Every structure is written in C-alpha cells, then in structure tokens.
Amino acid sequence: MRAGPGPGVHPGDIAFKYEPMHTLSIKALGEGLKTKKFSSRELTQHYLSRIERHDPALNSYITVTAEQALAQADAADARLAAGEAGPLTGIPLAQKDIFCTAGVRTSCASKMLDNFVAPYNATIVDKLHGADGAGMVMLGKCNMDEFAMGSSNETSWYGPVKNPWDTGRVPGGSSGGSVAAVAAGLAPAATATDTGGSIRQPAALTNLTGIKPTYGRVSRYGMIAFASSLDQAGVVARTAEDAAYVLQAMSGFDPRDSTSVERPVDDLVGGLERPIKGLRIGLPKEYFAEGLADGARERVMAAVEQLRSMGAEIVEISLPNSPLSVPTYYVVAPAEASSNLSRYDGVRYGHRAEGIKTLEELYKRSRGEGFGAEVQRRIMVGTYVLSHGYYDAYYLQAQKVRKLIYDDFRRAFESVDLVLGPTATDVAFELGSKTDDPVAMYLNDIYTIAANLAGIPAMSLSCGFVDGLPVGLQLMGNYFDEARLLNVAHQYQLATDWHQQHPRGFE
Amino acid sequence: MSLTIEQLKQVAHLARLEMTPDQADHYTQQLSSILDLVDQLQQAKTDQVEPMAHPLEMSQRLRPDTVTETNQRDVFQSVAPSVEDGLYVVPKVIE
Amino acid sequence: MVYDENWEAVIGLEVHCQLLTKTKIFSGASTTYGAAPNTQADAVTLGLPGVLPVLNATALQMAVKFGLAVDAQVAERCVFARKHYFYPDLPKGYQISQYELPIVANGHLDIELGEGQIKRIGITRAHMEEDAGKSLHEGFVGASGIDLNRAGTPLIEIVSEPDIRTAAEAVAYLKKLHQLVVYLGICDGNMQEGSFRCDANVSVRRRGTEKFGTRTETKNVNSFRYVEKAIEYEIGRQIDVIESGGTIVQETRLFDPGTGETRSMRTKEDANDYRYFPDPDLLPVVVTTDDIERVRATMPELPEAKRNRFMEQYALPKYDATVLTGEQALADYYEAVVKASGADPKICSNWITTDLLGALNKIGKDITESPVGAEMMAGLIARIVDKTISGKIAKDVFEAMLAGEGTADEIIQAKGLVQITDESAIEKVIDEVIAANPAQLEQYRSGKDKLFGFFVGQVMRASRGKANPDAVNRLLKDKLAG
Structure with a gap:
C-alpha cells in the first residue's frame, strides 16, 4: 500500500454511496438551494471545510478565497430569496489558477507570477461569478502545471498535486488541481484549460468528465496564454450533465477575443436527453495501435460495446496523420509559448531578480529564476524552431502537417458523427516516474493532441477501472458539436455507474 | 538532430534565460532528444500543403475606434516591481 | 554638396507614420499626446497576462487610404506577425507588425527636382504595426523610467525602394510623403512629437557599378533638415572609409543633431533574430473590393490634382498654385476667400501668399491659427475691389486686423479711411x-x-x-x- 491521506485508502476499493451535499449533482444542488434545503452560505461553508480538511493531502488549491466565497454566497442567497436566481446561482466552483481574477493572486503555478494579483477578471470569470453572470461562488484557485505545461501536475511552483484515487500517483495535467479537487469532493466542478489534453487526460486519470469545446467557443480573454492557437477553456465535473450546466454558462462570443466565434451556443443541457440510436461512431485504428495498455484497451472496447448495444453504429476509420500529432504539437506549442512568455520580463509585474544592475541581468536573471525547468525547456525549443534558418524546417513544416491532421478529421466527419478512442495510454502513473524524461512525458498526450491541432471539441469520461485506477474514454466531435458529445456521454452515464464511484478517504 | 552546447547557449541568450553550466549541459541533452522527436515531421510529404496557422477559417474582426479604457495606472502599478512618478523603473537603457 | 564624381549614393527611406486614430491599434485606450506617464497604458498595452488584441477599424481604413493614394496594391488578405526582441519600451517582448503579407505593396510617389524634372520613387510596401513606448533618463541615476502611453499607437511603416540618389532627393521625397499623409488626414505630421519619423538606409557605390554597397541604417533623423545633414554626412563618411581602404559595416547608426554626425549605435554581437511568425491571437485581415471602394469614396483631392485644378480654375501661376496647395488647410482658406470676396483670384492669391503667410510666419502661427480668418480676409479684399480703400490703405487695415482691432469694415469706419473718389x-x-x-x-x-x-x-x-x-x-x- 502506498502513502495516502489516511488509513483505509484502497485504490481498488470503489463504489460506496453517501448523500452529503458534496455528492450532489449540480442540478440537485440548484434544486436544494431553490427549495431552501440549504443556503449557498451553508453549501459554500461545507466545501471550505472539506478543503481545509482534505486538501493538505492533495495540494489541489493554490489559493482558497474563503472570505470572498462567503460574500458571493450571501449575495447568491439574496438573489435566491428575491427569486432572481439562475440555474447556477449560489453553486460553488473552483477556478484553475490560469484565469485572471481581479484582486486575487493569479499565479499560473509559476514563481514568476507568485506575487501577481490580477487587476482584472477573465471574461469567463465575469460570466460565472460576476454581478451580471451566472452567480456561482468561487472557492479558490486550483493548482496546475506551471503555465499549463505538463501532463502530471508536477511542474507547479507550488508542488505536485496528488491523485485522490492513489496519492502516490499523479492526477494528470495540466489541470491536475481542478480534477483532484472535483474528484475528492472539494468542489462540485472546476474550470480547466486544454492545449494538448490538459482537461481530458487529468479527467481520465481521476474518473471525471471533462470537456474541451471547439476552439473559439469559450473566450480566451483573461486566460493566461500558453499556445494561443491551441488553448481552449472548458470544465471538469463528475458527470456530463454537470459539465453541460457549467459549459453553457462559460460559452459564447466575446468581442475582446479576436478568435472568439460569433455564433449562438447550443442548448447543451436540453440536448442531453436525445437517444443515440443510429449515431455513427468512428474508431480510428491508429488510436488502438501499439502503445495502448491492455487494461485500458479492454475498458474502452467494453464501452464501445455498451454504446453499440444502445444503438450506435460503430465503424473503423483511419486518421493516417495522427502519429505525427505529437511532433507537430511539440513545435507549434513551444513556438507560441516562447513568444507568449516573452512578456514576463520583470518590468511591469511578476518576479524581478534582486540586485540587478543591467537590463541584460534584469531579463536573464528574472526569467531564469522565475520559470521552472519545463517552462524553460519549452521556451528554448520554441525559440529554436522559430529562429533564423530553422523556421521552414520546423515551424512551417509543423503548420503543414497540422493541416494534414485537420484534413483527416474533416474527412472522418463526412462519414461519422463522432470519433471515439482512449484518452490516455494507461492509468495514472507514479509521481516522479517521468519527470526526468520529457519525451516520455510528452508521449502521454498522444491521443489528445490532435483535437487541439484541428480545433475540434473533445471530451473524456470514465469507462471503468484497472487495478482500482480510472480509465478514460475520449469522444471527439465535429466543430461546434459540443451538445452531441455531452449527449452521448450523458446517455452512457445513464447506462453505467463508473462516474458515480468516489475515491476512498474523501468521504 | 542533436544540439551543441553553443547552440543551446545562443538560444538561451535569445530567450533571455540565465543558466549555470550544469543546467546548460542538461538542457542540451534534453533539447536534443526533443528535437529528435520533432524530427519525425520531416517524413511527412507536404509539398502541396498550405500551412495552417489557425484552426478556424475566420477573418479578423474589427473594433470601432472609440475610447473604452480609462486610466487605471494605480491599480496596474500596484503589482509592479519598481515605479517612480508613474514610470516603470529599469536599469539604465543605453542606446 | 558635391562629392567625387566617381561615387554614387543609394538611399532608401523607412518612414514611421503615426495614424491619427482616437485609440490604439489593438485596444480602446486613448492615443492623445502628452498625457501623464502610463495613464494611457491599459491592460492590453501593458501586455498583462491573458489580454488579447482586437484590430482598430479606423487604423485599417487609414492604411488602405494611404495605399490608394500612392497607387499601390492593397492586399485582399494581410497578416499580422510578431517581431521578437527584449526592450523595456516593448511590453510584450514582441511588436505586432506585418512581415510576409503587408497591407500595402508596390506603390510610388513622384517627386519634383528643379525645373519641371520629375522622378518616380518606388514604395516597396507599407505595413501596419504598433508603436513602442519611451525610455526617459532625466532625473534617474543609473536607471531609466518607462512610459508606455505611446506603446500600441497605430503606425504605418512606409518603406521606399532604394531609388533615391541624393540627400536633396531624400528631402523632396520625405516632404512629399509628409504632405500626402497630412492631406489624407491619416497623420498629424508633427515631427517634433514623433508622429512622422524617418530612418535612412544609405550605401555608396562607384558610379557605373550595378551592385549595391553595404548599407547602414541611420535612426533618429526627425526633421527635414536633419535628414539632409545625416545623409550627406553618411555618404561622405562611407566614401572616406572605402577610399582609405576600409570596409563599411552593416549597422545601425544614430544621428546626433548637435554635431551633425552619425555614430554607431550597437555592435552586431547580438545579431538580430526577430523570429517572426503569424500572431496566433489575430486572424488574417480580409479587405474586400467593396471595402476598398468605400475608402476610395472618402479620399480627398490630393495635392497634385488640387494644384492643377487651381492653375486651371483660378488661372494662377504654378508658383502660386503650389504654395496654396501645400497644405489642405491653406488651400481651403484660399478657396473660401475667393468665394466670399468675389475678387480676382490672383489678387486673393497675392494677399494670402505674400501678406498673410508673411505675417503668420513672423508670429509663428500656422494657417489654422490665423488671427485673420478667411471671412475677414475676404472682407478686406472686397473693400479693395469696390474701391472703398486703396491697396496701400488696405495694408494698414490688414495690420490692424492682425492686431485684433476688428473686421476691415470696422477698422475703415473707425479710422475714417474711406477712399476719396469725389x-x-x-x-x-x-x-x-x-x-x-x-x-x-x-x-x-x-x-x-x-x-x-x-x-x-x-x-x-x-x-x-x-x-x-x-x-x-x-x-x-x-x-x-x-
């Protein structure tokens, strides 16, 4: 047995039921608040107490905003009392610490921004918590990989996050804090971001449902940029239904983001109940080739059978360029990151080295001290592939291969409604096991990256366990087809109970 | 493709990252293995392929030329490492 | 200045022209000159984490207007790229500019050299970009203060072909360009405030050779006189270096107005590697034929066309027409005077080009600040035409008008200056x-x-x-x- 938060944590022990507030769905929480079973203040206080008790074992929050949360809860209670509440009013939510929150430290899990109190709110923060927004209560800011660069949440300046299913293992990354908090019942749902799988892979590793919508569906304004053409915000929750509620409130056009799409948002919640009979689901053979662990393969194939039994039509497809996703991504993402992170220079905000005498020192020492090793590696890879003499061979070539990957999906969606595969190659790995081998770490994202390169919506949901550790099923949809993804996930969750399993030790 | 330590140092300089000689050695090895990974891209036949900079086929939206931002210097400079008389202070800029 | 007959200079100018928008190119912060430091540096200008740029519609229209005015191709699709370098006045560590696909390409401007001789100077391209902030050194010891108010102000950088051969041609080109952008209403042309700035690329070669010599780029030449001086100095310096057996180093040089010399600005130890790539926060800018036609409909009459019209419509000599159309405001003033006075256009021209401009020059004001407005001037000329006063008395009346004593009629009345015709x-x-x-x-x-x-x-x-x-x-x- 591995070290855990306390006695009785058996990764293999699953499935037990309880009814306290932190086990309720978002819909049930909304009903509870409206029928005055509990107030938003009681609900918020309940989560704050749980965070205090359980988070030391997980490290899922960087900042807990208790005072502000209770003030927001009181405002929500007033709205509820006045009958002005929406479906999410008064329901707590955790924010990934990549979203700017006015007056609250926004660190991106970096020493560089350890002292950065954001002077403004990200658009989604206003949408979810603002006076004219959904009225949710912000519990705090979740831990993550530094600048969202990582697949294990081990690159955080604030220390690694532990997987509630086995605290000796990683929760995945980069949204490791968001998933650990939700999986352990320290938040009903959390925002997250996904540049190459950072919502889906951690959701898979912690038995959660996570969705990355179509690029452009959710505003990027105020979300600290990693790779601008790939970054997209989404949500992690316990169920597709919970995710649908939050994503509905986050989505929509934002005039402050040039890449935001002017297009109405589908009714995500209303679309959940449609039958899936006759739906054509494509299985790309490349996603089931060598590299996928046997246990994970079995669980995913069992889910395929389940969907088939529900009336879906399963067809084998090919995404021939998908093996090139990882190398394409590791040119495009570092290139954009190296540029986006040039602004951290110690002049206007962020870390500035002590005792500097020249401009050169100001830059080199502030950046050398402020950024961790993984961030520095990616900045250097990106700088290299953009530099004179290498641009065509790397950056331009990667953009061309990106087009080939995009074309693969375009072609696939001419014959299928959805693409299905595993989310990750295996269950959660042990803390520290891949930190010295960046390439091995990068290969974690082999199944998730293509959706970011193409910009299509994709999600992960749990399809069972191997040795007590969750396995994720990935669904990828056509552009702006989030409603369909959530619909299929919801129907699957109505027929299965994997998503209802909770990690022991976090009752 | 392997990177030389000189190339690594040049890249670190361009990116304004200070590092110790040990770190430089370590990064040289790691970056070389990352570049080996991305070198797989050279296999792809892309002669006729248009590079794709963006996942969405949209064009740039335009903003009306009206002032929407007000002076928030105090709040913006409250997180600055060094300011004097409203100016951000840095070591002397030599032209 | 005349150099050795054996040498020829090859000159290209890069002009940074601030566009006369109310707000910045990618954010809604004001661009008013002279505000207190950093009060116009909003979240986007500061490059705060998470902020994003959105393009100013007016900045784009102004760039298109310029393209049409120099008979250039306006790109149907142009792209913003990031140009990377670290400098404290560049908040994001990169400047948003245009690289491979600029908004304007392949235009030209005709300049006049001496008597009726016309030379066409090619305009390679003009691209949109954001201005940088300013570093201030006064009052700091071993440190500098950074003001980012100017950062993010829209610019077009206008790059000429290396078609210019002398400092005088360079000045003629620059003046023509300056007149044009002010006429178009896309730039205030204020060189002292840095609204219109020039860098000069200069090389020399032995006359008769095809190949260009190594060029230097001289920065900070921000008046017509300095451009002439800096280029002449640089041509002389380069010839001296080569003739004494040296070689020209490709470098950036700074013009010192105090000494009239240029000096090396940075050594090339840090060879610039700007790592341009398309800005992923901005999408390709599409300009349709309709968009272009809409801008074309707002084009003012350009200086040359206006001059020709003045010569024809008002039967003015070329000299008068050239002076009067030198500035849009002056041309408007002239036409208002002709219309209101009903006088001979040549008499109006004489009064304006000689008496008015002379007087304004003496008091250091430009036409828009003239104490004698077009209506008043027309009132004076009308009294000459109807013989109420003589031309000689009119000079005194004009002086009184300048001194603020009233209109021509009021002054004539008050001083009893009505002409005796009995x-x-x-x-x-x-x-x-x-x-x-x-x-x-x-x-x-x-x-x-x-x-x-x-x-x-x-x-x-x-x-x-x-x-x-x-x-x-x-x-x-x-x-x-x-």
Whole structure:
C-alpha cells in the first residue's frame, strides 16, 4: 500500500454511496438551494471545510478565497430569496489558477507570477461569478502545471498535486488541481484549460468528465496564454450533465477575443436527453495501435460495446496523420509559448531578480529564476524552431502537417458523427516516474493532441477501472458539436455507474 | 538532430534565460532528444500543403475606434516591481 | 554638396507614420499626446497576462487610404506577425507588425527636382504595426523610467525602394510623403512629437557599378533638415572609409543633431533574430473590393490634382498654385476667400501668399491659427475691389486686423479711411499742392518728368492716403500740363 491521506485508502476499493451535499449533482444542488434545503452560505461553508480538511493531502488549491466565497454566497442567497436566481446561482466552483481574477493572486503555478494579483477578471470569470453572470461562488484557485505545461501536475511552483484515487500517483495535467479537487469532493466542478489534453487526460486519470469545446467557443480573454492557437477553456465535473450546466454558462462570443466565434451556443443541457440510436461512431485504428495498455484497451472496447448495444453504429476509420500529432504539437506549442512568455520580463509585474544592475541581468536573471525547468525547456525549443534558418524546417513544416491532421478529421466527419478512442495510454502513473524524461512525458498526450491541432471539441469520461485506477474514454466531435458529445456521454452515464464511484478517504 | 552546447547557449541568450553550466549541459541533452522527436515531421510529404496557422477559417474582426479604457495606472502599478512618478523603473537603457 | 564624381549614393527611406486614430491599434485606450506617464497604458498595452488584441477599424481604413493614394496594391488578405526582441519600451517582448503579407505593396510617389524634372520613387510596401513606448533618463541615476502611453499607437511603416540618389532627393521625397499623409488626414505630421519619423538606409557605390554597397541604417533623423545633414554626412563618411581602404559595416547608426554626425549605435554581437511568425491571437485581415471602394469614396483631392485644378480654375501661376496647395488647410482658406470676396483670384492669391503667410510666419502661427480668418480676409479684399480703400490703405487695415482691432469694415469706419473718389475734392487738393510748390512746377514743366511722383506723393499725403490713386494720377497730369 502506498502513502495516502489516511488509513483505509484502497485504490481498488470503489463504489460506496453517501448523500452529503458534496455528492450532489449540480442540478440537485440548484434544486436544494431553490427549495431552501440549504443556503449557498451553508453549501459554500461545507466545501471550505472539506478543503481545509482534505486538501493538505492533495495540494489541489493554490489559493482558497474563503472570505470572498462567503460574500458571493450571501449575495447568491439574496438573489435566491428575491427569486432572481439562475440555474447556477449560489453553486460553488473552483477556478484553475490560469484565469485572471481581479484582486486575487493569479499565479499560473509559476514563481514568476507568485506575487501577481490580477487587476482584472477573465471574461469567463465575469460570466460565472460576476454581478451580471451566472452567480456561482468561487472557492479558490486550483493548482496546475506551471503555465499549463505538463501532463502530471508536477511542474507547479507550488508542488505536485496528488491523485485522490492513489496519492502516490499523479492526477494528470495540466489541470491536475481542478480534477483532484472535483474528484475528492472539494468542489462540485472546476474550470480547466486544454492545449494538448490538459482537461481530458487529468479527467481520465481521476474518473471525471471533462470537456474541451471547439476552439473559439469559450473566450480566451483573461486566460493566461500558453499556445494561443491551441488553448481552449472548458470544465471538469463528475458527470456530463454537470459539465453541460457549467459549459453553457462559460460559452459564447466575446468581442475582446479576436478568435472568439460569433455564433449562438447550443442548448447543451436540453440536448442531453436525445437517444443515440443510429449515431455513427468512428474508431480510428491508429488510436488502438501499439502503445495502448491492455487494461485500458479492454475498458474502452467494453464501452464501445455498451454504446453499440444502445444503438450506435460503430465503424473503423483511419486518421493516417495522427502519429505525427505529437511532433507537430511539440513545435507549434513551444513556438507560441516562447513568444507568449516573452512578456514576463520583470518590468511591469511578476518576479524581478534582486540586485540587478543591467537590463541584460534584469531579463536573464528574472526569467531564469522565475520559470521552472519545463517552462524553460519549452521556451528554448520554441525559440529554436522559430529562429533564423530553422523556421521552414520546423515551424512551417509543423503548420503543414497540422493541416494534414485537420484534413483527416474533416474527412472522418463526412462519414461519422463522432470519433471515439482512449484518452490516455494507461492509468495514472507514479509521481516522479517521468519527470526526468520529457519525451516520455510528452508521449502521454498522444491521443489528445490532435483535437487541439484541428480545433475540434473533445471530451473524456470514465469507462471503468484497472487495478482500482480510472480509465478514460475520449469522444471527439465535429466543430461546434459540443451538445452531441455531452449527449452521448450523458446517455452512457445513464447506462453505467463508473462516474458515480468516489475515491476512498474523501468521504 | 542533436544540439551543441553553443547552440543551446545562443538560444538561451535569445530567450533571455540565465543558466549555470550544469543546467546548460542538461538542457542540451534534453533539447536534443526533443528535437529528435520533432524530427519525425520531416517524413511527412507536404509539398502541396498550405500551412495552417489557425484552426478556424475566420477573418479578423474589427473594433470601432472609440475610447473604452480609462486610466487605471494605480491599480496596474500596484503589482509592479519598481515605479517612480508613474514610470516603470529599469536599469539604465543605453542606446 | 558635391562629392567625387566617381561615387554614387543609394538611399532608401523607412518612414514611421503615426495614424491619427482616437485609440490604439489593438485596444480602446486613448492615443492623445502628452498625457501623464502610463495613464494611457491599459491592460492590453501593458501586455498583462491573458489580454488579447482586437484590430482598430479606423487604423485599417487609414492604411488602405494611404495605399490608394500612392497607387499601390492593397492586399485582399494581410497578416499580422510578431517581431521578437527584449526592450523595456516593448511590453510584450514582441511588436505586432506585418512581415510576409503587408497591407500595402508596390506603390510610388513622384517627386519634383528643379525645373519641371520629375522622378518616380518606388514604395516597396507599407505595413501596419504598433508603436513602442519611451525610455526617459532625466532625473534617474543609473536607471531609466518607462512610459508606455505611446506603446500600441497605430503606425504605418512606409518603406521606399532604394531609388533615391541624393540627400536633396531624400528631402523632396520625405516632404512629399509628409504632405500626402497630412492631406489624407491619416497623420498629424508633427515631427517634433514623433508622429512622422524617418530612418535612412544609405550605401555608396562607384558610379557605373550595378551592385549595391553595404548599407547602414541611420535612426533618429526627425526633421527635414536633419535628414539632409545625416545623409550627406553618411555618404561622405562611407566614401572616406572605402577610399582609405576600409570596409563599411552593416549597422545601425544614430544621428546626433548637435554635431551633425552619425555614430554607431550597437555592435552586431547580438545579431538580430526577430523570429517572426503569424500572431496566433489575430486572424488574417480580409479587405474586400467593396471595402476598398468605400475608402476610395472618402479620399480627398490630393495635392497634385488640387494644384492643377487651381492653375486651371483660378488661372494662377504654378508658383502660386503650389504654395496654396501645400497644405489642405491653406488651400481651403484660399478657396473660401475667393468665394466670399468675389475678387480676382490672383489678387486673393497675392494677399494670402505674400501678406498673410508673411505675417503668420513672423508670429509663428500656422494657417489654422490665423488671427485673420478667411471671412475677414475676404472682407478686406472686397473693400479693395469696390474701391472703398486703396491697396496701400488696405495694408494698414490688414495690420490692424492682425492686431485684433476688428473686421476691415470696422477698422475703415473707425479710422475714417474711406477712399476719396469725389473728383472735385481731389482737384481741390491738387490745386493746393501745386500752389504750394511753384519751383517744382517750374522744373516739371521744363521737362523734369520725374517730379510727377513727387506731386503724387504730396497729394496722397495731403489726403492722408485716402485719395483714389487712379483719379489722382489722371487729374494731376491734366493740371500739371496747365
């Protein structure tokens, strides 16, 4: 047995039921608040107490905003009392610490921004918590990989996050804090971001449902940029239904983001109940080739059978360029990151080295001290592939291969409604096991990256366990087809109970 | 493709990252293995392929030329490492 | 300046022209000049974590307008790229600019050299970009202060072909370009405030050779006079270096207005590697034919067309037409005066180009600040035309108008300057003058014709300048003849 938060944590022990507030769905929480079973203040206080008790074992929050949360809860209670509440009013939510929150430290899990109190709110923060927004209560800011660069949440300046299913293992990354908090019942749902799988892979590793919508569906304004053409915000929750509620409130056009799409948002919640009979689901053979662990393969194939039994039509497809996703991504993402992170220079905000005498020192020492090793590696890879003499061979070539990957999906969606595969190659790995081998770490994202390169919506949901550790099923949809993804996930969750399993030790 | 330590140092300089000689050695090895990974891209036949900079086929939206931002210097400079008389202070800029 | 006949200079200019928008190119912060430091540095300008750029529609329209004015191709699709370098006045560590696909390409501007000689200077491209902030050194010891108000101000960088051969041509090109952007209303042209800035690329080669020499880029040449000086200095320096066996280093040089010399700005140890790539926060800018036509409909009459029209419509000499169309505001002033006064256009031109511009020059004001507005000027000229006052009296009235004493009519009234046209009154004065000067009369009648002027002067003095000069001339001639 591995070290855990306390006695009785058996990764293999699953499935037990309880009814306290932190086990309720978002819909049930909304009903509870409206029928005055509990107030938003009681609900918020309940989560704050749980965070205090359980988070030391997980490290899922960087900042807990208790005072502000209770003030927001009181405002929500007033709205509820006045009958002005929406479906999410008064329901707590955790924010990934990549979203700017006015007056609250926004660190991106970096020493560089350890002292950065954001002077403004990200658009989604206003949408979810603002006076004219959904009225949710912000519990705090979740831990993550530094600048969202990582697949294990081990690159955080604030220390690694532990997987509630086995605290000796990683929760995945980069949204490791968001998933650990939700999986352990320290938040009903959390925002997250996904540049190459950072919502889906951690959701898979912690038995959660996570969705990355179509690029452009959710505003990027105020979300600290990693790779601008790939970054997209989404949500992690316990169920597709919970995710649908939050994503509905986050989505929509934002005039402050040039890449935001002017297009109405589908009714995500209303679309959940449609039958899936006759739906054509494509299985790309490349996603089931060598590299996928046997246990994970079995669980995913069992889910395929389940969907088939529900009336879906399963067809084998090919995404021939998908093996090139990882190398394409590791040119495009570092290139954009190296540029986006040039602004951290110690002049206007962020870390500035002590005792500097020249401009050169100001830059080199502030950046050398402020950024961790993984961030520095990616900045250097990106700088290299953009530099004179290498641009065509790397950056331009990667953009061309990106087009080939995009074309693969375009072609696939001419014959299928959805693409299905595993989310990750295996269950959660042990803390520290891949930190010295960046390439091995990068290969974690082999199944998730293509959706970011193409910009299509994709999600992960749990399809069972191997040795007590969750396995994720990935669904990828056509552009702006989030409603369909959530619909299929919801129907699957109505027929299965994997998503209802909770990690022991976090009752 | 392997990177030389000189190339690594040049890249670190361009990116304004200070590092110790040990770190430089370590990064040289790691970056070389990352570049080996991305070198797989050279296999792809892309002669006729248009590079794709963006996942969405949209064009740039335009903003009306009206002032929407007000002076928030105090709040913006409250997180600055060094300011004097409203100016951000840095070591002397030599032209 | 004349150099050795064996050498020829090759010059290209890069002009940074601030666009006259209300707000920045990618954010809604004001661009007003002279605000307190960093009060116009909003979240986007500061490059705070998470902020994103959105393009200013007016900045784009102005760039298109420029493209149309220099007969260039306006790109249907242009792309913003990031240009990376670390500098404290560049908040994001990169400047958003355009690289491979600029908004404007392949235009030209015709300049006039001496008598009727016209030379066409190619404009390679003009691209949109954001300005940087400013580093201030005064009051700091071992440190600098950074003001980012200017950062994010929209610019077009106008790059000429290396078609220019002399400093004088460079100045002619620059003046023409300056006049054009001000006319178009896309730039205020204020060189002192940095709204219109010039970098000069200069190389020399032996006359008759095709190949360009190594060039230097001289920065900070921000007046027409400095451009001329800097280029002349640089040409001379390069010839000296080569003739004494040295080689020209490709480098950036800084012009020092104090010494009139250029000096090396940075060594090339840090060879620039700007790592341009398409800005992923901005999408390709699409300009349709309709968009272009909409901008074309707002194009003002350009200087050359206006000059030609003035020559034709008002029958003005080329010199007058050129002066009057040098500035849009002056041309408008002139046309307003012609219209309101109903006077001969040439008389209006004389008053404006000579008296008004002379006076304004003396008090250091430009036409838009003239104490004598177009209406007032027309009022004065109308009184000359209807013979209320003589041209000579008009000069005094004009002085009084400049001094703020009122309109021409008010001044004429107040000072009793109405011209005497009553011939019997004039005859009376003439008789008195003749009677008082018998000796001069004698000499005149014995053939000393030159004394006619003396009598005119006496009559005008006696009438305090108010006698109608034509009548004085005619009547005096008769009376003197006896």
